[in-house]
Amino acid sequence: MDRLRFGTGGSPFSSQKRSTLSGIERIAELGLECLEVEFVHGVKMSAEEAARIRERSAALDVKLSAHGPYYINLASLEKQKIGASRAMLLQTAKACQAMGADRFTFHPAFYQQRSSEEVYPIVKEQLQLLRTSLLENGITAVQIRPELTGKPTQFGNLEELIRLAHEVEGVALCVDFAHAQARSGGQVNGYDDFAGMLTQIKSELGKATLEDMHIHMSGINFTAKGERNHLVLEEAEIDWRALMQALKDFKVKGLVICESPNLEEDALKMQEYYEGIGGRG
Ligand SMILES: [Zn+2]
Numbered sequence: 001m002d003r004l005r006f007g008t009g010g011s012p013f014s015s016q017k018r019s020t021l022s023g024i025e026r027i028a029e030l031g032l033e034c035l036e037v038e039f040v041h042g043v044k045m046s047a048e049e050a051a052r053i054r055e056r057s058a059a060l061d062v063k064l065s066a067h068g069p070y071y072i073n074l075a076s077l078e079k080q081k082i083g084a085s086r087a088m089l090l091q092t093a094k095a096c097q098a099m100g101a102d103r104f105t106f107h108p109a110f111y112q113q114r115s116s117e118e119v120y121p122i123v124k125e126q127l128q129l130l131r132t133s134l135l136e137n138g139i140t141a142v143q144i145r146p147e148l149t150g151k152p153t154q155f156g157n158l159e160e161l162i163r164l165a166h167e168v169e170g171v172a173l174c175v176d177f178a179h180a181q182a183r184s185g186g187q188v189n190g191y192d193d194f195a196g197m198l199t200q201i202k203s204e205l206g207k208a209t210l211e212d213m214h215i216h217m218s219g220i221n222f223t224a225k226g227e228r229n230h231l232v233l234e235e236a237e238i239d240w241r242a243l244m245q246a247l248k249d250f251k252v253k254g255l256v257i258c259e260s261p262n263l264e265e266d267a268l269k270m271q272e273y274y275e276g277i278g279g280r281g
Pocket residue numbers: 067106107147
């Protein structure tokens with residue numbers, strides 16, 4: 001990616017219509033630079049719509065990503081749900097290819113009382129199968145990016161994601177820093193923690209990974225069970241300014257998708273702050 005770009009998860013609220021096309025126009029008007037298309041309740045997009053989205057986003061230089069359906073569980077105890085999850089991810093990838101998005105993210109799985117060591121190989125195998133079916137469908141330029149999840153019952157901590165990105169071709173990560181705070185019960189928050197995560201990514205996956213990151217950010221409300229709901233930045237404990245400083249210092253490039261309830265307002269707030277600060281080191 002050419003630089004760190006800021007945008008929203010779903011079309012900005014101030015878009016003329018709640019369509020992706022209208023969202024792309026609004027992103028560009030606001031001076032934001034990317035948009036995550038939400039397929040969280042299912043993948044629905046006609047070929048005509050995808051073609052128009054592809055054309056407008058390229059013309060306005062708005063980079064696109066997608067978020068797969070919420071009901072995915074690649075390690076479900078019910079076998080047919082695993083296959084259905086993989087099918088939904090393939091559909092998401094096809095939509096990405098059609099609209100010109102180079103990545104999609106999703107919540108990969110639940111532990112369901114099992115250990116990380118038990119669930120990891122199941123998820124890994126499913127992602128390998130997914131990658132194979134992407135290639136069989138001629139989808140070579142769409143990255144599979146499992147997300148750092150917000151609850152300790154969900155598979156998807158930083159270690160698991162790094163390992164998947166390391167071991168499965170075509171897999172990268174989506175780092176949700178608000179989820180990192182929530183799943184740690186609030187322990188992960190502040191410059192040293194964020195910088196520590198970036199250091200871990202850099203040392204295990206290499207500098208190139210930091211040059212094309214996919215990031216989710218918002219304020220977040222959580223309990224001992226992890227994520228409850230998203231908050232606007234100023235109402236949350238998360239030290240978002242420290243995160244911006246860490247992203248600057250580590251020369252991170254890629255997409256920052258704002259998932260605060262006020263979408264574009266917080267996206268612009270982060271972008272403005274990020275652009276106003278200098279990097280250290
Ligand atoms: Zn998500």
